[in-house]
Amino acid sequence: MAKIILAYSGGLDTSIIIPWLRENYGYEVIAFCADLGQGEELDPVREKAVKSGASKIYVEDLREEFVREYVYPVMKSGAIYEGKYLLGTSFARPLIAKYLVKVAEMEGAEAVCHGATGKGNDQVRFELTVKALNPDLKIVAPWREWNIKSREDAIDYALAHGVEVPVSKEKIYSRDRNLWHISHEGGNLEDPANERKDDVLVLTVPPEQAPDKPAYVEIGFEQGEPVSLDGKDYGPVELLSELNRLGGANGVGIVSLVENRLVGMKSRGVYETPGGTILYRAHEELERLTLDRRTLQFKEQMAVKYAELVYDGNWFTKLRYAMDAFINETQKTVTGSVRVKLYKGSCEAVASQSPYSLYNEQLATFSQDEFYSHQDAEGFINLFGLPLKVQALLERRIKNQQG
Numbered sequence: 001m002a003k004i005i006l007a008y009s010g011g012l013d014t015s016i017i018i019p020w021l022r023e024n025y026g027y028e029v030i031a032f033c034a035d036l037g038q039g040e041e042l043d044p045v046r047e048k049a050v051k052s053g054a055s056k057i058y059v060e061d062l063r064e065e066f067v068r069e070y071v072y073p074v075m076k077s078g079a080i081y082e083g084k085y086l087l088g089t090s091f092a093r094p095l096i097a098k099y100l101v102k103v104a105e106m107e108g109a110e111a112v113c114h115g116a117t118g119k120g121n122d123q124v125r126f127e128l129t130v131k132a133l134n135p136d137l138k139i140v141a142p143w144r145e146w147n148i149k150s151r152e153d154a155i156d157y158a159l160a161h162g163v164e165v166p167v168s169k170e171k172i173y174s175r176d177r178n179l180w181h182i183s184h185e186g187g188n189l190e191d192p193a194n195e196r197k198d199d200v201l202v203l204t205v206p207p208e209q210a211p212d213k214p215a216y217v218e219i220g221f222e223q224g225e226p227v228s229l230d231g232k233d234y235g236p237v238e239l240l241s242e243l244n245r246l247g248g249a250n251g252v253g254i255v256s257l258v259e260n261r262l263v264g265m266k267s268r269g270v271y272e273t274p275g276g277t278i279l280y281r282a283h284e285e286l287e288r289l290t291l292d293r294r295t296l297q298f299k300e301q302m303a304v305k306y307a308e309l310v311y312d313g314n315w316f317t318k319l320r321y322a323m324d325a326f327i328n329e330t331q332k333t334v335t336g337s338v339r340v341k342l343y344k345g346s347c348e349a350v351a352s353q354s355p356y357s358l359y360n361e362q363l364a365t366f367s368q369d370e371f372y373s374h375q376d377a378e379g380f381i382n383l384f385g386l387p388l389k390v391q392a393l394l395e396r397r398i399k400n401q402q403g
Helices: 012-025 045-052 063-077 092-107 122-133 151-160 236-249 274-290 293-311 318-333 376-384 386-402
Strands: 003-007 028-035 056-061 111-113 138-140 174-177 182-185 215-222 225-229 254-260 266-272 336-343 346-353
Touching: 003 012, 003 092, 012 028, 012 045, 012 151, 028 045, 028 092, 045 056, 063 092, 063 236, 063 274, 063 293, 063 318, 092 111, 092 122, 122 138, 215 236, 215 274, 225 236, 225 274, 236 274, 274 293, 274 336, 274 346, 293 318, 376 386
Parallel strands: 003 028, 003 111, 028 056, 111 138
Antiparallel strands: 174 182, 182 266, 215 225, 215 336, 254 266, 336 346
């Protein structure tokens, strides 16, 4: 019997795919589940996958690799999709697909399968990774084949096949959770006219319910990567987990977003990224202290393209590798610490220091000093403004000739 490897989460879509693959393709279905920090969501997946018809299931703890090799590169790039989305689902999919290919090769499977819908971005992210790493594998995408048209239909299919699912027709949110964030789509969120309800939140308290006293945390960085909190060293997983706890308790990192999907439509979702929001703000502040103007501005322009690459699923591409090389060069001096203030949803970097700081108090002061003469500014302005002066003289000459 031919084998197929299913990217399995235990959620509604992938739960019903197991019996569907057996019925429609006759495959032996092997499930693969990546532990990216979903927490208690992973507890029932082993038993559930087998009960749904899988012959076996692999569950791999990829949290360390996820943070080091996917979260940190994107954070160091400063990439934010359309100014709001910190890309938590986008950069998780290539890692899952990478191991999907590994398991397929190990098991001698002829195909892989994912549960992404035909309207979403994830189908692209999964399949571009598979094509990049093993173009010989067949890809099965049930949402592009079957007659199930909605999540309500999927629930009906699950009930008809005795598959337990963690949602109901009354609680219809579609969620994706990992160590970086949790996303929420569906239900009343599909109408942008509806304000999100507080009961949708999982990682974060509503800002109005956060403590009345601000909280502070000092984050230490080495070459652009966070390594400590309040002077105590942390590993990547532990550090992000602690910032999630702290940010969540103070209502930090909630974003409601109407975004442009790669496939051509707009979608509306709510994202909670408490720890990630803190890290982005602190990292940005340290870069402002340690990077020169030209480098910082060019890097900010590149961040827009980097976000687009990641969002579109182009992770394993030469362009991203080349951009990472530039980014890593810029990060060699992004070492130091940043103190962040958290208060009822706000996240403000209030102090920063670095042995590579380009801020010079002597130069910044208004008093005279040996490094800077106020009189030097006149010659600079004359040269800097020369194109404007030449243009003005030209326009005056043309006007006089016409008059």
